[in-house]
Amino acid sequence: MVSLKEVLGPLWSAAKHVFAKPYTYKYPYERVPSALQENYRYDPKAGIAYPGSKGRHLLRLDKCTGCSLCDIACQNIAEAITMVYAYDVVLEMPERAYSELGKKESPVTGAVDLLMEGFNRYVTEDHRGGFSHPVMPVLVNLKNVSKTDSGYVLKLNSDAVWANRLDLLVRDYFEDSFRAMITRGYEVRIAKDESPDRVLYELIKDDVTLVLRVEKRNMNIPVNKKSYFPMVDYGRCVFCGFCVDACPFYALEMTPDFELSSTSRVGMVYNPIALSGPKISTAPPSTNPIDAIMGWLRRKTS
Numbered sequence: 001m002v003s004l005k006e007v008l009g010p011l012w013s014a015a016k017h018v019f020a021k022p023y024t025y026k027y028p029y030e031r032v033p034s035a036l037q038e039n040y041r042y043d044p045k046a047g048i049a050y051p052g053s054k055g056r057h058l059l060r061l062d063k064c065t066g067c068s069l070c071d072i073a074c075q076n077i078a079e080a081i082t083m084v085y086a087y088d089v090v091l092e093m094p095e096r097a098y099s100e101l102g103k104k105e106s107p108v109t110g111a112v113d114l115l116m117e118g119f120n121r122y123v124t125e126d127h128r129g130g131f132s133h134p135v136m137p138v139l140v141n142l143k144n145v146s147k148t149d150s151g152y153v154l155k156l157n158s159d160a161v162w163a164n165r166l167d168l169l170v171r172d173y174f175e176d177s178f179r180a181m182i183t184r185g186y187e188v189r190i191a192k193d194e195s196p197d198r199v200l201y202e203l204i205k206d207d208v209t210l211v212l213r214v215e216k217r218n219m220n221i222p223v224n225k226k227s228y229f230p231m232v233d234y235g236r237c238v239f240c241g242f243c244v245d246a247c248p249f250y251a252l253e254m255t256p257d258f259e260l261s262s263t264s265r266v267g268m269v270y271n272p273i274a275l276s277g278p279k280i281s282t283a284p285p286s287t288n289p290i291d292a293i294m295g296w297l298r299r300k301t302s
């Protein structure tokens, strides 16, 4: 025989909790309070690690020497770090070819469109229009054009294009464009190979020759003359902090920035400029309106 107390006791307990403040948080509508809003840092001279959150890295470009020790430390952990150079991609053309730019059916317009397609594959929706991530090409317009004695030069990227090797950059960004050009009657050939610093391709069709020049950019960092920096893939990183411990030049820290979700694989890769800047990651969106209302109520009442 069940007593009345045994029936009402659990009901009363449940009723009390309906009005109690919940212990769980409706993220992303509510921020989870964190005791550690400090960066995780390591002092190599003193041999002391300072407690802090191990979220997204902060790279101090002016201190990074490009020594690769962070990369080596990560090799046996997650292989999340790739050391990369900064590159620029420019298209040189004679004056006659420049006058054809924008005209439909022109081989100049066709070549520029195909090259930009190669670039645009790597601009993800979540970073379009905002940040170099890993490359933010600028559509060809007069601001990116300069006049030279022999014609015009179009710069196809604004921020640096980051890659570990020149041939890998060409493979990732332009191999498909070159293949498409060849099927449309262009001749594509290497005009000058000064790897690993520079390579020039000639793109020829209908007596028009365009020169695609891919070359290393000098980032003007005195301690890092090669402009060689770490890039982190957050699809691999396990946030262990070993790379921070390995840096002898106080160039690497980890921050409380943990909202690193992305709608694309390439969006998880943070280039050195992204790592050196302020928080750019955002909370993931939720589609549940009840969560939004509950989060708003909680913020109002807490």
Ligand code: SF4
Residues within 6 Å of the ligand: 073, 074, 077, 078, 079, 080, 081, 232, 236, 237, 238, 239, 240, 241, 242, 243, 244
């Ligand atoms: S924190 Fe990430 S990038 Fe650094 S060593 Fe660990 S796994 Fe590699």
Ligand code: SF4
Residues within 6 Å of the ligand: 063, 064, 065, 066, 067, 068, 069, 070, 071, 229, 230, 246, 247, 248, 249, 250, 251, 252
């Ligand atoms: S972040 Fe530190 S360890 Fe990594 S390359 Fe730069 S100076 Fe070397």
